[in-house]
Amino acid sequence: MVKKVAVLYGGRSGEHEVSLRSAAAVIDGLKQLDNIEVLPVFITKDGTWLLHGNRVAFLPDPNIGGLYLLEGESAGQVLTVDVIFPVLHGPLGEDGTVQGLLELARLPYVGAGVAGSAVGMDKILMKAILREAGLPVADHIWFTAYGWAHGEQEYVTAVSEKLGYPCFVKPANLGSSVGVSKAYNSDELKAAVAEALQYDRRVLVEKMLDGLEIECSVLGNDDPQASLPGQIIPCNDFYDYRAKYLDDRSQLIIPAELPPKLTEKVRELAVKTFRAVDCAGYARVDFFVEVESGVVWVNEINTIPGFTEISMFPKLWEASGLPFPRLLQKLLDLAEERAKQKAMLKTEYAV
Ligand SMILES: Nc1ncnc2c1ncn2[C@@H]1O[C@H](COP(=O)(O)OP(=O)(O)O)[C@@H](O)[C@H]1O
Ligand SMILES: [Mg+2]
The missing domain is CATH 3.40.50.20 (Rossmann fold)
Structure with missing residues (x-):
């Protein structure tokens, strides 16, 4: 059929x-x-x-x-x-x-349901839930446009005391690095917040993390599996919109050249992150990995990851033995499986 x-x-x-x-x-x-x-x-x-x-x-x-x-x-x-x-x-x-x-x-x-999608998209909620699940996320503070308008100086002081410079400023709900800036001082912080507030009412300011940018693809519903991890080497100061899509000098290293123990840690944390936000179908989980100390930080989960044929998500599955068309078939199957599970749930309460 x-x-x-x-x-x-x-x-x-x-x-x-x-x-x-x-x-x-x-x-x-x-x-x-x-x-x-x-x-x-x-x-x-x-x-x-x-x-x-x-x-x-x-x-x-x-x-x-x-x-x-x-x-x-x-x-x-x-x-x-x-x-x-x-x-x-x-x-x-x-x-x-x-x-x-x-x-x-x-x-x-295909993909995560309402709650998983909403939490995955909202960096403030996502980080709170990941932290609650015991997953390592960067220190951060957040505020609304209203809060910033009424307490800008307090937030600027909090950033320099708690996070230091450079720090990262992000709209709560976006992706592809749209509205994300790296601020090196308080003037840049203020400009970055004004920029981020053009995209969202809520803004996150995050401590800068050192380490390799590592990404890992996840696939499944109740028993999600992680791919081999890959590494991003951005061609700019950070992996901004230009480095992602406009400049072809950013490099993807697939699979990432990590010590086996760290590869396993990344894969395990990718699955834990997927479960923590109640994801379904697929996702890409992004990390910062400090190779010397062995510390792995979760940066974010993307519930609809970039999906061109040269994007990290399908490339990682290809490297893990699942070519592009079979990956798509699997996603359709997972969508139908999840819909069947939902259809079995009661929607009425008979006393
Ligand atoms: N705390 C951080 N420390 C270092 N680099 C960061 C940090 N947060 C973000 N970045 C850089 O900014 C990029 C975009 O930030 P990210 O949180 O992934 O937003 P998006 O959802 O737009 O991809 C990351 O890929 C990374 O290069
Ligand atoms: Mg990202």
Whole structure:
């Protein structure tokens, strides 16, 4: 039987362009699988959903079972969909919002559920939960736009006393290093906070960590497995947007050349992080590894990792023996498995 897979891409997020690149690779890869029909659903920057140029929508009613066609010859009809693959990076796609809509519609989808997506996207909540689970995260402080407006000087003092310079300033909810700065002094801190506040109401300031930037891919639902780790060597002062996507001098070393003990530690912490935020399907967990002292810090989890064919997530699986098309098949299977588990849960309470 042919499976219809709707790939959602683009989106109303600062990472729109990154999503276009990931989705091109995912769509291409899905087309290499047997019995898969791809429905590419492009979400414009202002949030219009388009299938081959015509407006479509998922509605929250679970009896609909697919994409509702709003325009074109078949307007008013429903196109059945078996699995949805959100290839959306950043807010309004990777943060539980789209996942919430798909939950209401009772449609199987690839990746983490509402809570896992929301927590994975929000660096402040993510770090609190990881710390609670005993995972090592960098010291940090955070505040809202309101808090900063009313207590800027106190926060500046707290940063210099507790974190020191340079430090990292990040909007709570974003990715691809959009709005992230490295501040070397209090003037740069203030400018960095103003920049981050353009993207979010909440901002995180973090102690700088030394060490190698190591990433590890995870795949699974109840029994997640970790890939071999890889290393990033950014071509800039840090792995900013330019170093990630615009400058091809950043290097990926796959697998990372770590002592075996540290490789195992990274893999173990990747799985623990995945479980701590109640992730599903897949994720990429990023670390800073201090090789001499053997200290491993968790930086973040990405619940919809970059997915071009040269991205770290698929490359690490390829190096671990799982080529791109089989990886996609596995993700579709995991989505259906999770949807079946959810369907078995009671939604009524009979006394
Ligand atoms: N505490 C830190 N110490 C050192 N480098 C950091 C720190 N936090 C972030 N960076 C650098 O900034 C980059 C982007 O930060 P990150 O938290 O991963 O945000 P994003 O979700 O946008 O990828 C990292 O890949 C790393 O190069
Ligand atoms: Mg990152």
